[in-house]
Amino acid sequence: MEYKKFAQYYDQFYKNKNYVGEVQFLLNFITKKDKVLDVGCGTGIHASLLEKNGIAVDGVDMNLEMLNVAKTRLHSKLYLQDILDLDIPKKYDVIISMFAVINHLKDTLELEQCFRNLKDILTDQGKIIIDLHNPQKSGKKTDTFDNMSRTMEWHYDKNTKIEESKITFSIADTQYIDHHTFRIFTIEEVKQCCQNVGLYVKEVYENYDVDKCGTASSKNLQFVIMKEVFKEMD
Numbered sequence: 371m372e373y374k375k376f377a378q379y380y381d382q383f384y385k386n387k388n389y390v391g392e393v394q395f396l397l398n399f400i401t402k403k404d405k406v407l408d409v410g411c412g413t414g415i416h417a418s419l420l421e422k423n424g425i426a427v428d429g430v431d432m433n434l435e436m437l438n439v440a441k442t443r444l445h446s447k448l449y450l451q452d453i454l455d456l457d458i459p460k461k462y463d464v465i466i467s468m469f470a471v472i473n474h475l476k477d478t479l480e481l482e483q484c485f486r487n488l489k490d491i492l493t494d495q496g497k498i499i500i501d502l503h504n505p506q507k508s509g510k511k512t513d514t515f516d517n518m519s520r521t522m523e524w525h526y527d528k529n530t531k532i533e534e535s536k537i538t539f540s541i542a543d544t545q546y547i548d549h550h551t552f553r554i555f556t557i558e559e560v561k562q563c564c565q566n567v568g569l570y571v572k573e574v575y576e577n578y579d580v581d582k583c584g585t586a587s588s589k590n591l592q593f594v595i596m597k598e599v600f601k602e603m604d
């Protein structure tokens with residue numbers, strides 16, 4: 371997505387997304403004393419809902435325009451950085467990355483680099499929670515709400531594990547077209563990349579529900595990841 375161009379409309383485009391439900395899911399893993407970092411925080415909606423629950427959340431994103439929106443609703447530290455090249459002078463008890471941020475990485479080498487960087491700023495018994503998009507097939511869908519409509523067309527290639535999408539947003543009389551390319555990572559790939567850097571996948575969920583185990587056929591997947599050295603203590 372061209373976040374630079376769309377930052378000012380982002381919240382409107384995703385106003386029906388169930389951020390509240392996703393934050394309820396996250397609260398199963400976060401306590402009030404935890405220091406939390408939201409990776410790819412975008413306009414800061416998850417972070418601000420967590421703040422409302424008494425949890426301080428820093429954010430990092432590579433897009434200045436998205437961070438400028440986040441700044442209007444958050445009180446904590448925001449870093450303008452790429453997850454592939456992080457330089458954050460603090461450690462966090464919980465690192466979250468919601469809504470397909472990780473799917474912007476182009477291959478497992480980048481995924482591994484990202485995990486290595488997150489591990490460096492994770493406290494010893496800390497957790498990383500990542501939320502991945504997991505399309506099963508190609509499709510097309512139109513939603514309309516208020517004065518806007520959104521048509522999403524997506525093509526998923528199982529062989530390359532690449533999803534190409536085109537989203538057409540219409541607000542009043544103006545149309546905005548956005549294209550994005552997502553690398554879809556399998557559960558096995560995530561487990562392997564974690565293992566390669568000394569992390570492990572403790573749990574996999576689907577649909578932000580702690581009672582539902584994520585599988586290859588889930589539409590979205592949430593991984594809870596921890597440091598390998600603490601595996602024995604589980």
Ligand SMILES: C[S@@+](CC[C@H](N)C(=O)[O-])C[C@H]1O[C@@H](n2cnc3c(N)ncnc32)[C@H](O)[C@@H]1O
Pocket residue numbers: 373409410411412413414415416430431432433436451452453454467468469470471474475
């Ligand atoms: C779909 S938005 C999700 C934003 C937010 N997490 C949410 O749930 O609304 C993806 C965000 O990831 C950020 N992003 C993508 N690749 C990134 C990278 N390599 N480093 C840092 N941020 C990245 C984008 O700038 C964008 O703000």
